[in-house]
């Protein structure tokens with residue numbers, strides 16, 4: 627399972643493209659995982675969008691994760707759900723899903739990461755790594771030192787989200803991230819596939835450089 631490039635969809639900044647279209651373009655550019663995130667949709671509309679993203683991601687073999695809503699993730703046949711510190715606790719989600727179902731958890735520090743993994747998290751995401759304009763209440767970035775400390779504290783893949791783009795993605799991988807999650811760097815780009823391709827190439831190169839260190 628690889629999470630190298632994990633793209634979170636956002637129709638608000640997607641220049642009129644739907645979640646499914648954004649997902650299709652991101653995966654065409656090499657995204658390994660797509661998360662459907664939309665706080666504005668009703669449950670029914672989110673499910674409709676999720677079914678569309680499921681089709682697109684299944685065609686290309688990319689992982690499909692739903693943000694917040696375990697019920698929608700299960701109903702749409704998604705590969706997993708992403709839960710934050712105010713969402714359903716990971717232990718509860720774990721009891722409700724089949725063993726292969728992915729449960730990802732947002733964390734702010736190594737202690738939270740250790741607790742998330744003890745509760746059954748399959749990956750953790752340091753949130754936010756840097757300041758971001760894509761989520762109003764994200765707060766200040768925790769920085770690369772926090773990322774490195776989480777990487778040494780847990781054995782599951784460690785992602786980072788918030789303020790990551792073409793200009794800083796290499797330093798994020800160098801600090802120990804197994805993957806990066808992005809919204810604006812891909813979704814707001816005029817050419818979504820090209821933006822994803824550029825990020826993915828940098829991630830692959832930075833991982834190769836890290837292996838040779």
Ligand SMILES: Cc1ncc(COP(=O)(O)OP(=O)(O)O)c(N)n1
Nearest residue numbers: 693708709710711732751753787807
């Ligand atoms: C990959 C990834 N990491 C972190 C988050 C943030 O989740 P959360 O803290 O629950 O905040 P919302 O996204 O629900 O506003 C995420 N969605 N994805």
Ligand SMILES: Cc1nc(C(=O)O)sc1CCOP(=O)(O)O
Nearest residue numbers: 753754758760788789808809810
């Ligand atoms: C969805 C999300 N969650 C965050 C958190 O810190 O919890 S930051 C974020 C948005 C990240 O967008 P961008 O790549 O445009 O900075």
Ligand SMILES: [Mg+2]
Nearest residue numbers: 694709710713
């Ligand atoms: Mg959430």
